[in-house]
Amino acid sequence: MIKLTQLDYQIESINSVVNVxxxxxxxxxxxxxxxxxxxxxxxxxxxxxxxxxxIQKDNKIIDDNSTTTFEDYLEIDVxxxxxxxxxxxxxxxxxxxxxxxxxxxxxxxVPTTPIKEGVKSFIESDAFExxxxxxxxxxxxxxxxxxxxxxxxxxxxxxYPPVEVNSFSDGSAFAKNTIYSLLxxxxxxxxxxxxxxxxxxxxxxxxxxxxxxxxxxxNTNPIVIIxxxxxxxxxxxxxxxxxxxxxxxxxxxxxxxxxSHDGKRDxxxxxxxxxxxxxxxxxxxxxxxxxxxxxxxxxxxxxTLMKIDKKNKLVKFRNENNKQLTELNTSDSLSKLDSRFSxxxxxxxxxxxxxxxxxxxxxxxxxxKDTIIPGVFSExxxxxxxKKALDLHFDTEMKYFLNADPRYKALSLFFIxxxxxxRLEDDTDGYLRLKFQSLLKGKxxxxxxxxxxxxxxxxxxxxxxxxxxxxxxxxxxTNGGYFSKDNDTNDESIKEEVxxxxxxxxxxxxxxxxxxxxxxxxxxxxxxxxxxxxDNPNIFTIAKLRSSGSDNSKIQxxxxxxxxxxxxxxxxxxxxxxxxxxxxxVDQSENGFVEEIFEEINQENTHYxxxxxxxxxxxxxxxxxxxxxxxxxxxxxxxxxxxxxxxxKRKELYEKYPDFNVGVKDxxxxxxxxxxxxxxxxxxxxxxxxxxxxxxxFMIDLNEIDNDILFEGIESSIDNSMFQEKxxxxxxxxxxxxxxxxxxxxxxxxxxxxxENKMPYGEFLKECSxxxxxxxxxxxxxxxxxxxxxxxxxxxxxxxxxxxxxxxxNEWFIRYFEDKYSFxxxxxxxxxxxxxxxxxxxxxxxNQNDIxxxxxxxxxxxxxxxxxxxxxxxxxxxNIVYSTSKDISAYAKLPRRxxxxxxxxxxTTSPDFIYMLESEDSRTNIVIESKDVENSSSIRDIEKxxxxxxxxxxxxxxxxxxxxxxxxxxxxxxxxxxKNLQNSKxxx
Numbered sequence: 003m004i005k006l007t008q009l010d011y012q013i014e015s016i017n018s019v020v021n022v023x024x025x026x027x028x029x030x031x032x033x034x035x036x037x038x039x040x041x042x043x044x045x046x047x048x049x050x051x052x053x054x055x056x057i058q059k060d061n062k063i064i065d066d067n068s069t070t071t072f073e074d075y076l077e078i079d080v081x082x083x084x085x086x087x088x089x090x091x092x093x094x095x096x097x098x099x100x101x102x103x104x105x106x107x108x109x110x111x112v113p114t115t116p117i118k119e120g121v122k123s124f125i126e127s128d129a130f131e132x133x134x135x136x137x138x139x140x141x142x143x144x145x146x147x148x149x150x151x152x153x154x155x156x157x158x159x160x161x162y163p164p165v166e167v168n169s170f171s172d173g174s175a176f177a178k179n180t181i182y183s184l185l186x187x188x189x190x191x192x193x194x195x196x197x198x199x200x201x202x203x204x205x206x207x208x209x210x211x212x213x214x215x216x217x218x219x220x221n222t223n224p225i226v227i228i229x230x231x232x233x234x235x236x237x238x239x240x241x242x243x244x245x246x247x248x249x250x251x252x253x254x255x256x257x258x259x260x261x262s263h264d265g266k267r268d269x270x271x272x273x274x275x276x277x278x279x280x281x282x283x284x285x286x287x288x289x290x291x292x293x294x295x296x297x298x299x300x301x302x303x304x305x306t307l308m309k310i311d312k313k314n315k316l317v318k319f320r321n322e323n324n325k326q327l328t329e330l331n332t333s334d335s336l337s338k339l340d341s342r343f344s345x346x347x348x349x350x351x352x353x354x355x356x357x358x359x360x361x362x363x364x365x366x367x368x369x370x371k372d373t374i375i376p377g378v379f380s381e382x383x384x385x386x387x388x389k390k391a392l393d394l395h396f397d398t399e400m401k402y403f404l405n406a407d408p409r410y411k412a413l414s415l416f417f418i419x420x421x422x423x424x425r426l427e428d429d430t431d432g433y434l435r436l437k438f439q440s441l442l443k444g445k446x447x448x449x450x451x452x453x454x455x456x457x458x459x460x461x462x463x464x465x466x467x468x469x470x471x472x473x474x475x476x477x478x479x480t481n482g483g484y485f486s487k488d489n490d491t492n493d494e495s496i497k498e499e500v501x502x503x504x505x506x507x508x509x510x511x512x513x514x515x516x517x518x519x520x521x522x523x524x525x526x527x528x529x530x531x532x533x534x535x536x537d538n539p540n541i542f543t544i545a546k547l548r549s550s551g552s553d554n555s556k557i558q559x560x561x562x563x564x565x566x567x568x569x570x571x572x573x574x575x576x577x578x579x580x581x582x583x584x585x586x587x588v589d590q591s592e593n594g595f596v597e598e599i600f601e602e603i604n605q606e607n608t609h610y611x612x613x614x615x616x617x618x619x620x621x622x623x624x625x626x627x628x629x630x631x632x633x634x635x636x637x638x639x640x641x642x643x644x645x646x647x648x649x650x651k652r653k654e655l656y657e658k659y660p661d662f663n664v665g666v667k668d669x670x671x672x673x674x675x676x677x678x679x680x681x682x683x684x685x686x687x688x689x690x691x692x693x694x695x696x697x698x699x700f701m702i703d704l705n706e707i708d709n710d711i712l713f714e715g716i717e718s719s720i721d722n723s724m725f726q727e728k729x730x731x732x733x734x735x736x737x738x739x740x741x742x743x744x745x746x747x748x749x750x751x752x753x754x755x756x757x758e759n760k761m762p763y764g765e766f767l768k769e770c771s772x773x774x775x776x777x778x779x780x781x782x783x784x785x786x787x788x789x790x791x792x793x794x795x796x797x798x799x800x801x802x803x804x805x806x807x808x809x810x811x812n813e814w815f816i817r818y819f820e821d822k823y824s825f826x827x828x829x830x831x832x833x834x835x836x837x838x839x840x841x842x843x844x845x846x847x848x849n850q851n852d853i854x855x856x857x858x859x860x861x862x863x864x865x866x867x868x869x870x871x872x873x874x875x876x877x878x879x880x881n882i883v884y885s886t887s888k889d890i891s892a893y894a895k896l897p898r899r900x901x902x903x904x905x906x907x908x909x910t911t912s913p914d915f916i917y918m919l920e921s922e923d924s925r926t927n928i929v930i931e932s933k934d935v936e937n938s939s940s941i942r943d944i945e946k947x948x949x950x951x952x953x954x955x956x957x958x959x960x961x962x963x964x965x966x967x968x969x970x971x972x973x974x975x976x977x978x979x980x981k982n983l984q985n986s987k988x989x990x
Contacts, residue, residue, distance in 0.1 A: 006133035018274040076252035077270035083281035084561030113233035119504040150186040171209035220249035231255040287564040342376035391545035408569040414543040472520040481525035539565040545587040614645040688892040705822040719810035766799040823906040836900040867894035877934040911948040
């Protein structure tokens with residue numbers, strides 16, 4: 003049995019709430035309700051205010067966004083980091099409030115089933131009862147606890163109200179040592195004739211002569227405890243229902259995360275704040291050790307699933323680099339997005355757990371807003387992740403089984419795509435479970451073999467071998483899954499599995515059961531159902547086989563495994579006695595995960611906003627007085643008179659005075675709607691004719707090429723690297739805290755893994771043909787010639803083989819056709835452009851992101867098309883601000899993707915600026931591609947080809963709108979460039 007102990011910070015948080023009520027006059031209304039207070043009474047209001055302000059001062063809550071104001075009920079907030087024991091605190095709090103003031107009616111409201119089951123298991127556990135009965139003055143206490151479930155009735159049966167409501171409502175307020183506690187999920191808090199609490203057609207009266215259960219509860223003046231408050235925004239219906247129907251005497255919220263409004267946390271009388279910084283610094287939770295695969299060919303290109311159209315059987319992906327959308331039909335290859343997706347098709351559009359999704363040909367499932375990365379999104383990549391997760395698990399398991407005394411049983415948690423990948427409808431194993439069990443068998447057999455090859459085996463090692471053999475004898479028992487639909491299942495085996503995961507925490511933590519049989523279950527699978535509220539202290543490894551698809555707190559994501567572990571005797575590890583780490587395994591798409599956690603933790607550091615406590619130590623280092631340093635910082639505009647850092651100056655402060663940067667980094671995540679920039683009508687009128695002409699569509703005509711030359715190109719595109727197996731390794735980043743300061747520690751990389759499945763030769767040829775439009779027979783002939791001429795023993799084909807061939811062939815193609823193409827003008831009927839509507843009329847404003855990610859306060863010259871200076875590079879800014887030549891009639895930064903010059907090797911290129919120059923005898927239009935480098939040698943060869951194509955393209959325009967194209971480098975300012983082009987024209 004788990005043994006509970008009270009920790010100092012938990013007692014501090016309990017006392018912080020208890021002391022809010024100190025000195026407040028209470029009175030009895032009914033013998034079945036809590037004692038009450040009158041918030042409209044000035045003395046009561048003032049007492050609460052003084053108590054709360056005093057507690058906040060004692061607890062050093064200096065950045066609280068809340069105010070001590072009250073309406074119809076008292077509001078109290080307690081912030082405690084995930085894994086630090088919130089359930090213990092509010093369960094113990096109920097008894098302390100009973101002991102101090104006589105409150106004994108508490109309603110606990112939670113958002114999800116896992117949280118509900120966790121709370122129920124804790125309060126009903128023998129461990130908790132044994133613990134509180136050992137406390138002074140609580141020897142005879144009793145918790146009359148009930149968990150409210152939905153009521154189901156047939157039309158013919160009499161309808162009785164929930165027995166849990168009757169028991170709670172009728173419980174005597176004068177019961178000396180009894181606390182009445184009712185637990186319910188947020189799903190109960192809704193109106194309607196089918197609502198368990200709200201319906202009024204029950205055949206029995208309840209407290210207050212009502213047929214509505216919620217009225218009976220309201221008559222008790224309950225204290226409402228809300229777990230995970232970020233799920234209960236004050237604007238949602240659930241919270242409104244609590245306010246309007248439960249008649250709460252007080253609402254006490256416990257959470258690691260609270261709702262946000264206008265960028266600020268929605269605290270209401272925050273009386274205790276155990277932040278992430280403090281939790282990590284004091285070793286109250288595990289450290290975090292993040293693992294992600296590293297392979298040099300993977301880049302930052304991402305694609306997000308933006309639309310699923312089941313009716314028309316199509317989906318849309320967005321390229322996150324250029325925001326372009328690509329439409330795919332079912333059966334289309336993902337190689338249309340990127341060649342590294344070759345071999346993967348959109349198989350079908352379906353639903354999983356009531357969510358629209360698509361299934362790919364490798365059995366992966368994607369939901370809306372899921373993001374994928376080329377080269378890593380495949381079944382073989384998932385296998386790589388499983389292998390690494392097993393390596394991490396067994397490294398930990400052997401450490402704490404063989405070398406720890408007492409021992410800790412290590413558990414691992416996997417977040418996966420869908421229920422069906424793990425468990426099919428008939429409770430047979432899905433492909434993922436089968437693959438996992440196969441890998442698990444191989445791993446355990448290899449470990450056993452290594453032990454058996456040792457010259458001497460210890461008693462502890464023999465016991466561990468026995469544990470592994472028991473696991474091999476029933477491999478299915480080693481792992482289990484919990485998914486949301488399991489709540490309604492009638493399958494007994496699934497019920498038993500769910501019971502072990504949700505409720506029987508002790509079984510998962512124990513090596514053996516009561517009959518001394520090994521408890522081998524230690525791998526848990528879920529589809530993000532096990533999130534807030536559920537945790538197991540012995541989770542040492544979490545593997546995300548799919549992205550959470552969420553912008554939630556990263557601390558919340560790792561929270562399932564942050565709690566300190568429990569040993570084989572049920573004793574929780576003591577803070578600071580040993581540093582434990584949670585291994586967190588994510589894919590390449592989240593390679594910045596540890597930095598995000600680090601940032602999130604440091605954001606809660608009080609020094610992030612105020613430097614009062616640091617200024618003395620920094621002044622000593624700088625050998626100046628505190629007053630002089632403070633005055634200097636205020637004069638330079640870094641802090642105000644209360645030592646609060648001005649957010650806009652934080653980065654500059656840290657750069658100039660790095661000693662103030664105590665483990666805190668600037669928040670690099672910026673959100674908010676992009677600005678709209680007004681367009682100057684008069685300037686558009688000047689360039690209107692030119693604008694519509696360059697918005698005409700063109701296509702590329704390539705010269706004919708005979709098969710002999712094409713075959714030479716194919717042969718030159720084949721090399722030996724195409725046929726070798728690809729490997730990767732893992733890097734390890736640890737989040738550690740020393741002397742109150744957080745650091746990221748990189749460790750040495752470990753062993754290599756093969757990460758690609760082999761591809762049948764026929765499929766390889768097919769993919770090469772699709773990606774290059776080459777005939778299969780030509781590619782096959784070239785491969786056969788290469789095989790004969792190079793004496794290769796074995797050819798291994800994979801997605802990488804396709805990628806290498808396609809890249810090599812494209813490079814040859816670009817070189818060969820560099821001067822063997824022409825442009826042909828097409829008829830354009832549509833008048834809608836990025837600057838005009840469908841009638842060709844100029845729009846009033848344009849989205850800032852279409853013309854620049856940055857804004858400068860300097861107002862642009864009158865000839866500029868837009869009213870604000872928005873830009874992407876310093877060179878672009880200089881062009882906008884310093885275009886002062888007297889010959890400039892009008893100029894503009896071209897909106898993104900507005901003018902698309904087609905390229906003979908695929909895709910398009912877009913120039914940056916257009917200038918109209920007018921002198922006494924001529925008018926010239928100049929299109930400019932700006933490169934913020936010194937010269938052409940600093941740009942890639944492919945960029946040079948784009949510049950060449952652009953020059954050829956803009957030579958096609960009519961004499962009426964004479965057009966010139968020029969590249970610009972940062973060694974030549976815009977006015978000099980324009981003057982040189984004008985002089986060149988005059989010489990011609």
